[in-house]
Amino acid sequence: MKIILTGATGVLGSHIMYEILELFITTKIDGKLFIIARNKGKKSALDRINELLSSSYTPKIIKDKEIVKLHEYIEIIDTDLTEIQDTFSSQIKGAYFIHSAGFVNLSTDEEQREKIFDENTKITKSIFNLFHPFIKKFIYIGTAFSSGNRNGLIDNNFHSLGFKPEHRNAYENAKFHSENFIAQECKKIGLPFQILRPSVIGGKMLGNENQYFISKYMVFYLLAKFFHFTSQRKGDQENVRFIVNEDTVLNIIPVDYVAKVIVNTFEREDIEQLNIVHHKSFNMVNGLQLIMKEVGYTNFTLIQNSLDFKYKNTIEKLYYESIGKHLNPYFTTAANEYDTTLLNSILEIPKLDQEAFTNMIRYARLNNFKDINV
Incomplete structure (x- = not known):
């Protein structure tokens, strides 16, 4: 072969x-x-x-x-x-x-x-x-x-x-x-x-070797990375508003x-x-709350889509003018799921619940969100 x-x-x-x-x-x-x-x-x-x-x-x-x-x-x-x-x-x-x-x-x-x-x-x-x-x-x-x-x-x-x-x-x-x-x-x-x-x-979830390992932190990891390092800055945490639909999901x-x-x-x-894909997508509101809890950024608010959105502080501006503007379309997207009947017959889809998702973020945090560049 x-x-x-x-x-x-x-x-x-x-x-x-x-x-x-x-x-x-x-x-x-x-x-x-x-x-x-x-x-x-x-x-x-x-x-x-x-x-x-x-x-x-x-x-x-x-x-x-x-x-x-x-x-x-x-x-x-x-x-x-x-x-x-x-x-x-x-x-x-x-x-x-x-x-x-x-x-x-x-x-x-x-x-x-x-x-x-x-x-x-x-x-x-x-x-x-x-x-x-x-x-x-x-x-x-x-x-x-x-x-x-x-x-x-x-x-x-x-x-x-x-x-x-x-x-x-x-x-x-x-x-x-x-x-x-x-x-x-x-x-x-x-x-x-x-x-x-x-x-x-x-990150990895099959077997017991290097669980939750991933070589590069992208998409939802980037949000976690941004607020992980922001939470370590001196001074009070500035409030950040996330524009997110209640039923939006991420697979x-x-x-x-x-x-x-x-x-x-x-x-x-x-x-x-x-x-x-996973047979059940992750609710974006729950995902955001789990991420922010794990990285220690507590001063945030979830709001519905706003047509007249103006930055209220430095952190909000930094977020929305960097990764936020690219991630935001996924926070307000239509809710959907995938038909996984065929996929599950090939190989059983692993359970990815709140605990597993938190463990993915925790693994990244403990490794300081450092990508492995080969």
Whole structure:
């Protein structure tokens, strides 16, 4: 079995790499994992992958294998995705291609729109056009939020909606555009494909190893990070108002669960689209209260959407002119849930209740919200 993986140094991609290697090790599959990665500063692609294979957070089953033996399964294609060229078509012929690399950026700033599109859609199109003649199947890792601002029950099919989704930012739009491109092009040439869409990714929850670990703190973690450090400032806490609808929810799913589902699904011929999401989304009001309690910021107020919203103090201004303006569309979005019948039949969805959510935030706080940059 041959598998090509992009994004192996990323939050989700690294866990997909671990799951693929575990699959090769435990099933004794004659497998080869081609990892497309680039150097970063003084670190070569090989250095970066080796760090992921030998760190304190590497799964035990991977770490117990010597690096030399792990590299019997791995071949690194050291190149930037924007500069990739075909010099290895004979090696990858018949491979499954898992495209996990992406540029997660929830910015609503217009000047960021083109960059977000290029880093997601333009690169995806280039990769597909280069690789499709040689591969067995193209698996695109999208986002459940490419469904846009929708209420009610959302199923797995985003390609025959009968309406144009109302996206909250350029990232959602770029991911939606990318997956539609993949679906249309694959159907034209008869190439099997999958669109697998995780929701907001949280820390690990399967097993007992490194519970709640995540390598980079994004989305709801960013809010927690902002108020964690703000709570440590000298002086009284200034009141911050959050504009949030009472019924708005945020769907969160553990990173290791997403990776395991992807590796359990990519060979299946009966699945073209799948949302990898929790069966019950987290109420945003409850989530905000849990976050603020855990990080020790007590002076806040929840208000309904205000058309005439003017900052009342420095902290409120700092928040809304940084991460707040990008997160705010998710605080006032329509309430929805996802149909997880198919997903739960693949792998039982772990319970993510208030205690587990608090533990995710606590893990981040205890680790000072420090990202791991490989």
